[in-house]
Amino acid sequence: MRKVAARTVLALIVPVLVVVGSTDAHARRVPYGPTGKGQQEDNGRYSTEAKGQRVVQFSGDGGAGNGGGNLAVSGADWEPPPCWYAPTYTPKQLKKAVDESPYELTGKRPDNGAKKQEIDGSIREKYSKGDYKNFNLKKQGDGMFWAAVPNPNEKDAAKRESCTELPFWVKKGEQPDVPGAIDTKILAALAYQRIQVPETKVELNPENKQTVRLPTWAWLDKGTFKPLSVTASIDLGGGVELSATTTVEPGALKLEPGTEDAETHPASGECAAGEDGTIGTPYTKGNAKKTPPCGMTYLRSTPKGETYAMKASVVWNAEWKGTDGTGDKLPDGVFGNEQPVPVQEVQSVNRD
Known part of the structure; x- marks a missing residue:
């Protein structure tokens, strides 16, 4: 793990606080969200969520839409991330998720095949007695479990579900050295994918x-x-924010x-x-x-x-x-x- 200095999010255009899952009657449509959730509000603010947690927030003057569309990037070896890992569960939330449907934590769609029960059992073992003792409940507030977040704009389901690591523990104020763990480069790519230019x-x-x-x-x-x-931003917890x-x-x-x-x-x-x-x-x-x-x-x-x-x-x-x-x-x-x-x-x- 590497330490990340606590910073104030620098939203170069419009600093905003986005409440994920708002029930605001003025919310117009769902433009973006790792689990198909999230909202675009009338004031042009955006957010994404995973497993109900606040994950990525968007702000700026390039995402409200004005009759144009998103940019096409052709002839370049570049594409937005199909998925990523981000802080998702507290110990209590992970325990609840495992108790309800542990198989869904694999990052893939549930499969009713013969191995499902076997996989469920191994996942329960991992968090109760294996890598983590009782879901790290004694460490509540000291960190979070990071989990896979699929990119809903990725049309290829195999790519979208390619982040298959089970949720892993990250101490407060640290950022994991794990491929695909969200960082400023991934945030920049998500922001680029979000931009809409005029007709x-x-x-x-x-x-x-x-x-x-x-x-x-x-x-x-x-x-x-x-x-x-x-601007794409994420709160890593412990006063650490990336943008x-x-x-x-x-x-x-x-x-x-x-x-x-x-x-x-x-x-x-x-x-x-x-x-x-x-x-x-x-x-x-x-x-x-x-x-x-x-x-x-x-x-x-x-x-x-x-x-x-x-x-x-x-x-x-x-x-x-x-x-x-x-x-x-x-x-x-x-x-x-x-x-x-x-x-x-x-x-x-x-x-x-």
Whole structure:
């Protein structure tokens, strides 16, 4: 075991106290929770729970949802943890759980097979007379039993149930040297998985209909596409709390005109963010025939009543920082949408 210095949770966006299992009538839906539980409240606060214990709390401006969605991470050797270990049971709570259904402590779904009774007996033995004497009831308040917490957003059941260690004792103020034990890196990954970015709505000029061989200017609204953060926190007990904040910010805009009969500006179709965070340049009067720093030029009109399905995707750069001084980059995430673009054939156009 390694000692963890007591720290105050550093919620870089909005420090909140989340009550797990709230019966608040204003709770709207269940977005996230290791056991399928948890709530999203109207004020944008989030939490997860395992076996009824407060485990992970979320806060920040990147998780409330605003018409967009979660980021996709592709082409990278990275995925959120399918499960983890976290402080879950007091000695009294573990004894109650073993008395009621010890087989469920294995981290897998109960199985009514022939070995179930045998496994139940060995688990009872482990906590009553084996590794622990009478469930560590005499150590009540000196620590907690850590147990497996499945990630409900993991679709693969085998992965979700891959944390199969039985609950193990951890003294108050310590963090176990056990693979999968929750730490700031895992918290950062959970926060990243939680972030929701806005719908990728690109501003275009002309706004309603494009013209063959005249450039279309494209840019993002800086007020909408701005850095977003989510903080994930956990109380380890004994005044020890860990927290990690994952932040994403727009790094580039990728344009796909929806037809091969078009040119993109720049030729790569990827418009990088400027030093001030802006992507693309808003059109100004007098630039109708100039090549935009970010945009497209269509070479063929759409049939009457039809449109090209232009796709715009924002590449979001990600990084995280933990309250224990840890931190690193995370793989870029991508979120995109299609926009209908009609293109007309006009011999003479004056856009100024």
